[in-house]
Amino acid sequence: MIRQLFKLMWNSKRNHSLLIIEIFFSFLVLFGVMSFIISQYANYVEPMGFEGDNVWVVWFENANAEGGSLSKQKENMLNRIETFEEVDYVTVSENAIPFGGTRNSQSLKKGEVEVWSRYFFGDANYEEVLEIPLTEGKWFDKNTDDLKYEPVIINQRLREELFGNETAIGQILNPEDQGRPKKVVGVIGNFRWGGDFHKQENIYFAPVGKDRISTLLVKVKPTVTAEFEGQLSKTISGIAKGYQIEIERLVDKRKTANNLIYIPSIILLTVCGFLIFNVILGLFGILWANINKRKGEIGTRRAMGATQMLIAGQFVGEVMVIATFALILGCFFAVQFPLMNVFGLANAIYIKAILVSILVIYFLVGICAFYPSWQASKIHPAIALHAD
Amino acid sequence: MINLQNIEKVYRTKTIETVALNNINLSVEKGEFLSIMGPSGCGKSTLLNIIGLLDEPSEGQVQIAGSDFKKHSDKQLAAFRNQNIGFIFQSFHLINDLSVIDNVELPLIYRKSTAKQRRELAAAALEKVGLANRMKHFPSQLSGGQKQRVAIARAIVGRPALILADEPTGNLDSVMGNEIMDILLNLNQQDNATVVMVTHDENMAKRTNRLVRLFDGMQVQ
Numbered sequence: 001m002i003r004q005l006f007k008l009m010w011n012s013k014r015n016h017s018l019l020i021i022e023i024f025f026s027f028l029v030l031f032g033v034m035s036f037i038i039s040q041y042a043n044y045v046e047p048m049g050f051e052g053d054n055v056w057v058v059w060f061e062n063a064n065a066e067g068g069s070l071s072k073q074k075e076n077m078l079n080r081i082e083t084f085e086e087v088d089y090v091t092v093s094e095n096a097i098p099f100g101g102t103r104n105s106q107s108l109k110k111g112e113v114e115v116w117s118r119y120f121f122g123d124a125n126y127e128e129v130l131e132i133p134l135t136e137g138k139w140f141d142k143n144t145d146d147l148k149y150e151p152v153i154i155n156q157r158l159r160e161e162l163f164g165n166e167t168a169i170g171q172i173l174n175p176e177d178q179g180r181p182k183k184v185v186g187v188i189g190n191f192r193w194g195g196d197f198h199k200q201e202n203i204y205f206a207p208v209g210k211d212r213i214s215t216l217l218v219k220v221k222p223t224v225t226a227e228f229e230g231q232l233s234k235t236i237s238g239i240a241k242g243y244q245i246e247i248e249r250l251v252d253k254r255k256t257a258n259n260l261i262y263i264p265s266i267i268l269l270t271v272c273g274f275l276i277f278n279v280i281l282g283l284f285g286i287l288w289a290n291i292n293k294r295k296g297e298i299g300t301r302r303a304m305g306a307t308q309m310l311i312a313g314q315f316v317g318e319v320m321v322i323a324t325f326a327l328i329l330g331c332f333f334a335v336q337f338p339l340m341n342v343f344g345l346a347n348a349i350y351i352k353a354i355l356v357s358i359l360v361i362y363f364l365v366g367i368c369a370f371y372p373s374w375q376a377s378k379i380h381p382a383i384a385l386h387a388d
Numbered sequence: 389m390i391n392l393q394n395i396e397k398v399y400r401t402k403t404i405e406t407v408a409l410n411n412i413n414l415s416v417e418k419g420e421f422l423s424i425m426g427p428s429g430c431g432k433s434t435l436l437n438i439i440g441l442l443d444e445p446s447e448g449q450v451q452i453a454g455s456d457f458k459k460h461s462d463k464q465l466a467a468f469r470n471q472n473i474g475f476i477f478q479s480f481h482l483i484n485d486l487s488v489i490d491n492v493e494l495p496l497i498y499r500k501s502t503a504k505q506r507r508e509l510a511a512a513a514l515e516k517v518g519l520a521n522r523m524k525h526f527p528s529q530l531s532g533g534q535k536q537r538v539a540i541a542r543a544i545v546g547r548p549a550l551i552l553a554d555e556p557t558g559n560l561d562s563v564m565g566n567e568i569m570d571i572l573l574n575l576n577q578q579d580n581a582t583v584v585m586v587t588h589d590e591n592m593a594k595r596t597n598r599l600v601r602l603f604d605g606m607q608v609q
């Protein structure tokens with residue numbers, strides 16, 4: 001039965017070429033969209049590596065101020081902020097503002113191994129403010145300060161790329177550097193600073209310069225009210241005279257960052273949905289026309305011993321076979337992406353995207369073949385034969 | 389082989405009631421070759437469809453090969469047709485996208501069989517109708533007479549005891565028609581198949597064992 005079905009559809013493939021092409025393109029579009037969504041989802045389910053829910057960012061803005069002019073007030077300012085009962089910790093950061101830090105990269109060398117990594121500057125409190133768990137060593141503090149070496153914290157991914165299975169703590173990086181070479185003092189897990197959909201990448205932290213103060217991260221108690229924001233802002237303004245203070249919540253920044261993925265995802269899915277809906281309408285129309293043209297055949301098959309079920313199965317099966325032809329063609333193109341490593345996504349993501357797209361196409365095609373085929377099976381054989 | 393009692397068939401729509409068959413009593417012995425004649429619209433096809441279990445009578449009893457047909461499921465009827473009845477139609481009803489041999493195999497895919505068995509049986513059936521050299525052709529490459537011979541091969545491939553032919557020569561010229569008739573007679577005489585044939589052609593009817601004439605749904609001879 002299945003063999004004859006394939007033979008029949010193979011012999012009549014030219015009549016169905018339009019449909020095959022439509023399904024083929026739907027598959028490719030779906031595959032593209034699914035690759036994107038599955039890769040985003042794969043990122044989404046990874047741990048963030050930090051906790052920013054009750055963290056506020058304090059920005060200082062003053063066009064006229066010279067850089068570093070706040071350094072004299074730094075000590076005083078941090079002490080004042082920490083005295084607030086509502087504040088757990090405060091940290092000074094140069095560029096390590098989650099959900100929107102600046103992007104600096106540098107190459108790290110360990111013997112023959114050279115690896116690029118993004119880097120951030122933070123101070124001793126950074127770990128506490130963002131609740132970053134360390135898997136090895138410790139965060140930098142007074143004791144890790146070393147005139148000869150710049151202490152750095154690296155993330156797990158970077159650790160694996162640089163040292164493999166060797167111990168990481170105490171390793172020296174970039175020994176030929178003009179300034180201080182780096183010394184690994186701690187290892188963290190993830191740090192997906194860009195948001196819930198941010199992919200893992202190589203990251204290291206180095207201590208922020210002693211006098212520098214460009215941004216603060218303040219971890220507040222979960223119970224604080226909006227009034228406290230005004231109070232904090234006023235206090236800081238009082239110390240940082242001439243500066244404009246702006247306070248932003250990390251939860252809001254996180255939402256904004258996530259929307260950069262959510263919104264295109266929704267647009268992609270909608271466009272893809274419309275496209276596939278069109279194909280399905282076309283398929284539906286073709287099936288109806290097909291069944292009306294083939295009443296004689298329906299009657300003949302019934303006369304030869306086909307049950308109603310088998311007639312319905314015949315028509316559903318034919319469409320499934322057409323879909324199979326289109327999907328074989330589609331898979332041939334889709335597998336080029338992992339083979340040629342086009343967008344640098346993991347192979348597993350492409351494979352999942354192919355499988356999901358195949359299932360979706362079969363499901364939709366099956367659903368829309370079902371009703372016309374079921375109607376075809378209900379045509380009385382005598383009437384089907386009479387129609388010709 | 390066939391026993392029909394008081395068969396009545398009425399087609400009803402909202403506005404019209406058509407009596408297609410009225411009080412038909414007919415019995416056909418095993419091995420008989422019966423022809424049915426009558427003007428267009430007199431109910432010949434309806435009668436053949438009832439004998440072939442493609443349609444149910446409004447009234448009366450149908451008995452085929454010793455079985456009564458009341459309240460049979462779609463599945464049982466399909467299996468019975470598949471095992472016992474071969475159909476031949478005026479317009480051949482071949483599937484254009486299947487090769488000759490695949491067309492002939494059609495009834496066999498609706499029963500338990502292996503690909504090898506199907507091939508062998510289909511080849512034997514085509515041999516019988518003289519088309520062994522056309523197996524890989526497609527219907528569009530055949531003449532009308534050849535198409536009908538393929539249809540006959542398809543009807544006999546499952547070795548049915550009963551062959552029902554509805555104007556099998558109606559679309560053919562007399563030469564081709566006679567060829568078809570020869571094949572049917574041969575099946576009747578050599579293989580002892582029971583044949584019921586609807587025809588418009590007196591000459592064809594004369595070559596059969598018995599003739600039944602219908603007029604306006606009634607048996608007149």
Ligand SMILES: Nc1ncnc2c1ncn2[C@@H]1O[C@H](COP(=O)(O)OP(=O)(O)O)[C@@H](O)[C@H]1O
Binds near residue numbers: 386407426429431
């Ligand atoms: N499905 C149907 N619905 C309504 N009337 C039908 C149907 N099939 C046949 N008829 C009517 O029944 C009568 C007999 O038809 P049919 O058996 O096809 O005649 P024949 O084969 O002798 O030409 C005709 O009047 C025809 O119009």
Ligand SMILES: [Mg+2]
Binds near residue numbers: 432433434554
């Ligand atoms: Mg007729």
